[in-house]
Amino acid sequence: MKLGLIINPIAGMGGKVGLKGTDGTQILERAKKLGATEEAPLKAKAALRILAPLKHSIELYTYPGKMGEDEAKELSFNPIVLGTAKELTGPMDTENAAKEMLERGIELLIFAGGDGTARNIYNVVGDKVPVIGIPAGVKIHSGVYANHPKSAGEIALRYLEGDLDTKDAEVMDIDEEAFRDGVVTAKLYGYMKIPYIPELVQNQKSGGIATEEDVLKGIAEKIIEIMDNEPETLFIVGSGTTLRPIMEGLELPNTLLGIDIVKNRELIASDANERQILDIINGHKAKIIVTVIGGQGYIFGRGNQQLSGEVVKRVGKENIIIAATKDKLQSLDDRPLLVDTGDEEVNAMFSGYTKVIINYSTVAVHPIKGL
Incomplete structure (x- = not known):
């Protein structure tokens, strides 16, 4: 052929x-x-x-x-x-x-x-x-x-x-x-x-639902509580409308489709690239906040390549916070969350199940898979 x-x-x-x-x-x-x-x-x-x-x-x-x-x-x-x-x-x-x-x-x-x-x-x-x-x-x-x-x-x-x-x-x-x-x-x-x-194969990307505003605010409130309890930690806030209410709740400017870094309610970097992220977190405790691409399931590797395999490795799997609405998870039809950092060693760290914040008071457990 x-x-x-x-x-x-x-x-x-x-x-x-x-x-x-x-x-x-x-x-x-x-x-x-x-x-x-x-x-x-x-x-x-x-x-x-x-x-x-x-x-x-x-x-x-x-x-x-x-x-x-x-x-x-x-x-x-x-x-x-x-x-x-x-x-x-x-x-x-x-x-x-x-x-x-x-x-x-x-x-x-x-x-x-x-x-x-x-x-x-x-x-x-x-x-x-x-x-x-x-x-x-x-x-x-x-x-x-x-x-x-x-x-x-x-x-x-x-x-x-x-x-x-x-x-x-x-x-x-x-x-x-x-x-x-x-x-x-x-x-x-x-x-x-x-x-x-x-x-x-990859599903066509689906967006969030505007009527879920209250749910998104609840997710933001829970994550802001986590941030306030760790004032010395650098929080790397990923892209997407699900995470925008976090920055709004902190009254900080938000790069909707980029990566922002926050510490103790102060904006440390806006729209940061991979090198800037690595320089800023060097020697410091950091956590990554990401959401799920609706209909596809990616948390790394689609639209947030600044959060590279090296960044994830430095931060550590245990310091990743995933947030998504219940509807976004249901749109996956039980398919796992996906990780495609470009680094096979890092991808292999993700298998089994992971926690996902789906509203202020609820954490769901969902399958995850490194590609």
Whole structure:
């Protein structure tokens, strides 16, 4: 069979440095100046390793250099390289790669990126051939992605072995400029076909419910009590509307879609990136407060890459506070909370069950799984 591989090497570079995406050359340059590194190629290799048993029985088509050639050859695949090499890649490179692969008759396309990459693929592929996304972006609202790079490899392997049906999955994206200003405006662009294994694919992101304002205030009151009882502890407050009432209750400015650090009711850092977080908590006790992405279940690895594996390791699993409404947990249909920090050792720390604050007086116990 013929498999296409496209890697958007700049996808996700803005995450750890707090830029919430890398759409646009100016944002990309800013990310590089802040010390961002390419992570999409590493995630693509995690998927490709799962496909190793088929390396001699499939035709693998890819694009030059960091768009797939380097990673495929490093893992001893013998790819057919299309196009011409370039130092930087942009949306047109992704679309050109997809177009050339379609012309070669690929039967499955596996790609690494975020929602912007999925849109580029959709512009060319539509429903012509099945695709599966390797999650590597900062924002992953689309349903065409596996829940983890290794899962993408497992899905592709099963499909190429002739063992899977397909289903239509959403291609979603948001306005990054509005996102950086704290406004989430998600838009449905269309559907692509994906090989479907329910437990390995990502649900479309669902939002909170406005009528739960009182519940959210109760969650905030409980967490503020915890913070007041530990005045010497640094509290790293994650992103999301569930946690916004905490900062409002403290009468502190809130970076809705970023990471803030609070100590003894004072704002220590606003919209902090990974390096700033590590510098600030060095030698100090710290706790992380995170919420759950509704419909997906992630507490780390989607929209809060600033809370990297290294940050989680420094803080310690025992110092993580998870808050979510009961409805958010129920939207998971008993699926576990997910941890995808990019560090397998850290991910492996999370298994079994964890406590989740669901209102002022109640803590729920929910399954959790490191990917």
